[in-house]
Amino acid sequence: MLKGRNLIKPNDLTVSEIDEICALAEQIIVDPNSFNEVCRGKILATLFFEPSTRTRLSFEAAMLHLGGSVEGFSDAANSSTAKGESLADTIRTVSSYVDVIAMRNPKEGAALLASRYSSCPIINAGDGGHFHPTQTLTDMLTIRALKGGFEGHTIGFCGDLKFGRTVHSLSEAMSRYKNNKFVFISPKELAVPEYITQYLNDAGVEYTTAERLESVIGDLDILYMTRVQKERFFNEQDYIRLKDSYILDNQKMSLARKNMIVLHPLPRVNEIAPEVDDDPRAAYFKQVKYGMYVRMALIAKLTGVL
Numbered sequence: 001m002l003k004g005r006n007l008i009k010p011n012d013l014t015v016s017e018i019d020e021i022c023a024l025a026e027q028i029i030v031d032p033n034s035f036n037e038v039c040r041g042k043i044l045a046t047l048f049f050e051p052s053t054r055t056r057l058s059f060e061a062a063m064l065h066l067g068g069s070v071e072g073f074s075d076a077a078n079s080s081t082a083k084g085e086s087l088a089d090t091i092r093t094v095s096s097y098v099d100v101i102a103m104r105n106p107k108e109g110a111a112l113l114a115s116r117y118s119s120c121p122i123i124n125a126g127d128g129g130h131f132h133p134t135q136t137l138t139d140m141l142t143i144r145a146l147k148g149g150f151e152g153h154t155i156g157f158c159g160d161l162k163f164g165r166t167v168h169s170l171s172e173a174m175s176r177y178k179n180n181k182f183v184f185i186s187p188k189e190l191a192v193p194e195y196i197t198q199y200l201n202d203a204g205v206e207y208t209t210a211e212r213l214e215s216v217i218g219d220l221d222i223l224y225m226t227r228v229q230k231e232r233f234f235n236e237q238d239y240i241r242l243k244d245s246y247i248l249d250n251q252k253m254s255l256a257r258k259n260m261i262v263l264h265p266l267p268r269v270n271e272i273a274p275e276v277d278d279d280p281r282a283a284y285f286k287q288v289k290y291g292m293y294v295r296m297a298l299i300a301k302l303t304g305v306l
């Protein structure tokens with residue numbers, strides 16, 4: 001039963017609940033018009049304390065496509081946070097107006113804190129370098145659509161694996177399915193955190209690490225590229241040194257399997273050359289669209305209308 005629940009981290013959902021959400025998203029994709037009134041009278045608040053294009057706008061589009069309404073802010077400077085209001089008080093207030101809240105906040109743990117003060121479901125739309133569970137649902141719906149399911153994949157995660165919340169979320173989520181293997185491709189300074197490798201060790205999941213994308217790209221079914229995130233660095237010199245560690249271009253794509261897909265949560269900066277966009281294996285703009293459909297399904301489930 002998903003009605004009334006919070007979504008703070010991907011593994012708040014069971015494997016069968018992920019199936020349920022993906023199955024509903026697939027029904028919506030086939031016949032969107034039959035869902036365009038199901039949230040009539042419901043309100044989604046989008047509280048974004050950090051910049052976003054895809055997550056905020058796809059949440060808002062999702063609720064509007066379901067016939068509901070949307071309110072919120074995209075810059076905390078325009079909210080009473082700027083006057084010193086606590087997150088707890090903001091959430092107590094907003095949850096008394098709306099049916100569901102999607103919140104992004106730069107502080108790790110902010111979504112969990114919000115859930116303790118909210119009278120409606122909280123969806124974590126990204127909390128610092130921690131988790132981004134609706135990006136994970138987006139990635140999973142894309143994998144299900146393009147690779148036929150969640151099992152038996154070799155998935156390469158490339159780029160900023162230290163601060164990349166999408167990587168932390170997707171690797172944890174995919175580790176629950178059989179016969180998946182992970183290849184973590186990063187400079188040493190941006191390696192995946194120990195709490196993730198510990199989780200994978202405990203779960204008995206096979207993984208390797210690499211520093212050169214060219215040396216492993218040919219082994220992959222899915223390549224998950226990520227941006228080196230300037231906003232997470234304390235030292236600009238480190239960012240400048242590491243920002244162009246990986247640039248996927250047609251030459252590297254020529255080493256990859258014919259049926260590999262390239263995902264990226266976006267936004268990208270330099271890590272995928274625009275020439276790759278025309279390669280049929282580039283799936284990151286399809287992924288964007290799946291993100292809206294999976295958020296439609298999630299909103300419908302958490303509000304209890306379906």
Ligand code: CP
Pocket residue numbers: 051052053054055056126135265266267
């Ligand atoms: N993928 C993602 O979270 O994109 P935005 O930062 O634009 O929301």
